[in-house]
Amino acid sequence: MNIALIAHDNKKRLMENLCVAYKHILSKHKLYATGTTGQLIEDATGLPITKYLAGHLGGEQQLSAQVALNDIDLVIFIRDPLYSKHYEQDIYSLLRLCDVHNIPVASNLATAEALLLALERGDLDWRLNLKR
Numbered sequence: 227m228n229i230a231l232i233a234h235d236n237k238k239r240l241m242e243n244l245c246v247a248y249k250h251i252l253s254k255h256k257l258y259a260t261g262t263t264g265q266l267i268e269d270a271t272g273l274p275i276t277k278y279l280a281g282h283l284g285g286e287q288q289l290s291a292q293v294a295l296n297d298i299d300l301v302i303f304i305r306d307p308l309y310s311k312h313y314e315q316d317i318y319s320l321l322r323l324c325d326v327h328n329i330p331v332a333s334n335l336a337t338a339e340a341l342l343l344a345l346e347r348g349d350l351d352w353r354l355n356l357k358r
Contacts, residue, residue: 227299227345227353230289231259231267232281232320234306238263240335241304242270248342249273255345258292260285286320293323299353300345301331302338329353 229252233241245252245267257275259267264277278288292298301324305317324331330350332338344350 227255227350228292228297229255229257230292230298230301230303231257231263231275232286232289232302233263233304234309236306236309237304238266241302242266244302244304244335244338244342245271245273248339251342251346258289258298260289286317290320290323293320293327293329296327296329296356298329300341300350301329302341303331303333304335304338305333 231241231245241263249271252271253273257267257273258264259275259277261277261280261283263281264275267273268275268277279285289298289301293301301320303317303320321331321333323329330341330344330353332341341350
């Protein structure tokens with residue numbers, strides 16, 4: 227499955243730790259990330275990651291394009307709800323597209339862990355049927 231990984235600046239370390247803890251699950255899938263987040267995860271885990279631009283430079287829009295094509299199966303976007311960014315509209319656009327295409331999305335650590343464990347159990351295999 228194709229998994230998108232995004233994290234606000236104040237949550238990048240948390241995303242890095244999540245990916246280290248769940249490397250055994252993530253290693254079985256194709257990973258995509260915004261630039262800085264992707265590089266941090268790649269350095270910490272050694273997992274290959276397709277990296278886009280940094281979020282504020284259009285990385286979220288690049289991932290949104292993949293979501294719009296229904297080419298992403300799971301989005302983990304660790305957001306900082308207390309820190310508003312000037313590109314917040316891009317974030318809402320990405321989340322809206324996930325809803326339109328019925329793509330599971332996590333916006334915090336608890337939901338990210340639940341979705342990764344569901345992925346490991348095969349609970350998200352229904353996404354594979356959409357691509358046949």
